Amino acid sequence: MKKSLIIILLLLCQCLMAQEDNTTTAETPTEPPLPAVDPAKAQQDLQLAYKKEYAFLTSQVNNIKKRMAEFKTQSATEKRQVESEISALENQLLNAEATASQLEEEIFAIQRNSESAQDNQGLIESTIIQAKSTMSEHGFEGFAEENNLGDLEKIKTLVNLANQTIQQQASITQQSGQFFLTDGTAVQGQILQVGHIASYGNSKQGSGVLAPAGEGQFKVWQDSDPEAAAAIFQGKNNGLLPIFLYESSIKAIEEQEQKTIVSVINSGGLIAWIIAGLGLFALLLILLRIFFLNRASASTEKLLSGVVHKIEQKDVDAAIKLAQKESNSSARVLLSALRNIDRDRDHIEDIVSESILHESGQLNRFGSLIIVIATVAPLLGLLGTVTGMISTFDIITEFGTGDPKLLSSGISIALVTTEVGLAVAIPALLFGNILSGWAERIKDDMEKAALRAINVYKKVFA
Incomplete structure (x- = not known):
């Protein structure tokens, strides 16, 4: 590396010297030439200059390396600080997320507890309201007026009254009172109450098992046994004890x-x-239709046997007279065949077919009408169902759903019409198809009888 720097410095010096020589030559072209320079001294000066420049550059390089080392050290320190700060921030973020998740769970638990508390409060209120109604039915009217009590006090009062009610319902009491006979007459007598689920009445005018008549009143049930009820008041045991169970005496x-x-x-x-x-x-x-079909098929076999016997005796006129004595469809078809029995076979068969078609109108009488009724009846039932539902919805719109008796008329129309429609359609369709099959069998029997007579004639007179 040092050699490369020296070479670069030498090249730079040569370039600088050449530039100075060119500049000097350009500026002073008219100056006289310089005196000659000693080459050895010049070489020595050049080497000295190179050494100074090299020392300067070496110093600069060392300075740069020192700065680079200091920069790397400072950068590493700053990097560690930044990484430490990032790690701390990440930990803070994780802690914040964990805290937020915990807070969300706590909020959800609070909401759930709040909803549960509201549900429990609603359940308590509905229980208290139902208890007021139940206690009122059993004669505890004071409980319904204690609205200034808290929920806990109301529940305690409810439990106490319920215990009293249970004790009363578990006891049998006898007291004087009024009840109604089966004809509606009000009489005074003795009323024996088995808790609040059954009662018996005894008076001079009549006795029997009592049923609620509404508003705490009782009436003698029509299916009760007066003698058995009277025996209860006399302390007698007849074995079987009639009883009528009820939930409350308020509702009739x-x-x-x-x-x-x-x-x-x-x-x-x-x-x-x-x-x-x-x-x-x-x-x-x-x-x-049964009457007509039975009449059309009556004595067909007997008539055919007699006609065949006459034909075998070669007495066609006697066979015709025998067929004329009967007035049913089979006799008429057989008669048409006998009157034309001497003609060719194809012509006779055409006459027989025409006669059967003529009798088909009588055999198929009312058949289609029965099938039509069987088809229309369930459709009318469906119409009644739709009409009843519309009537029910009209009542609901006007009066609401509080009274089921108001809805019973529309529901009855909706259900009963369908029931009646099916009750009519099913047997009508069944008998209609059975009778149609019977009519087809009669037609087949008529054709067979005519062909039998023709075959016997052709065989005898062949």
């Missing part, structure tokens, strides 16, 4: 009416009656 219990076909159809409204009318009409058509 009505006896269910026995359902009949007319009552069911009435609950379905006008559309149900229309479907029922179609059902009766379909029943009439089915009975008529």
